[in-house]
Amino acid sequence: MAQKKIYWARSASDLANTFFPLGNSQVNTIQFTLEVENDNKLPFLDVLVTKSDKVWHTSVYKKPMATGQYLHYNSYHPDHVKLGLAIGLIKRARKICSDEKTFKEELGRIETNLKDSGYPQYVLKKAMDKAMNVRSDIQVEAEPAVDTVCIPYIRNLSEKIRRINKKHNIRTVFKSTRTIRSQLTKVKPNNLDQQNKNVVYKVPCSCDRNYIGQTSRPVKTRIEEHMKKVKNKESYGSKISEHVLETGHNIKWTDSCVLYKEQNWKKRNFAESLFMAHEKQPLSRPSKEINPVYMEVVEKELQELNIKGNNRTIDLTHKKVIKPGDNAVHIRRSDRIRDRQK
């Protein structure tokens, strides 16, 4: 799609009076701010522009709360990473500072900060030599590496392996071993049971009627609770158990499946009611009454989403639930929109 470019020339006060009230009223979490020139100085990204006698000077801009603390030299990182950090800081100063005086000042700050972070003088000198070497700015076409290997980082040993590999034109990358962070935080659920949380699920009976339920917990845990109730002949707390006690039917546990995944409780509850309304005689009663007027649309939607006969089965016999993505019915907004456009 061709995009039309709009050039909108406005003064700062014009922006404050027209653009900001309009822009900031759209989405609460997206708010525009305006940086105003102060004492002839205006920061833009990491550049501080200073105006004097029709000339603009540029220097490195740091936020007022910047502490000047960098990765400590004793930190468990390969040496080339720490050298690279020092080189980067010096190169940035050289590129941004518009005159020699400002550059020298910035260089002094970098040196103080890095010394405070434990960088020895010889490393600073090496960084300075590399950063100021004009040749290093020229992109030399390096021979592409024949292969890349990824090894755990073990100080001194990994560097040696890297040097040997380099001789054979093999690129070496390090991966960190155990860190405090990796021990204390789990960003992603690594357990498949965890991934089968927040779902609407179906448990069929031998009489062809289905139980539809929803849970925020791992679905396997919830189904096992139903199984326990049936086994102990308890009718309370499980519509499945109630049905078995009344009729003596057999529940087809292994045909249980996940119908829908939704984090939001309200939406999940509504989806549960829709799936129940779709059933002729569900074993459970919907928490929301769905007006029959909507059912035509719902049926069409369910068909379009290919839910019928394409459900994710729940493996109750093994520890693991079937791999996510295998016939997974995870309906995202984009899928719905795409399906509608078909």
Ligand SMILES: [Zn+2]
């Ligand atoms: Zn039955």
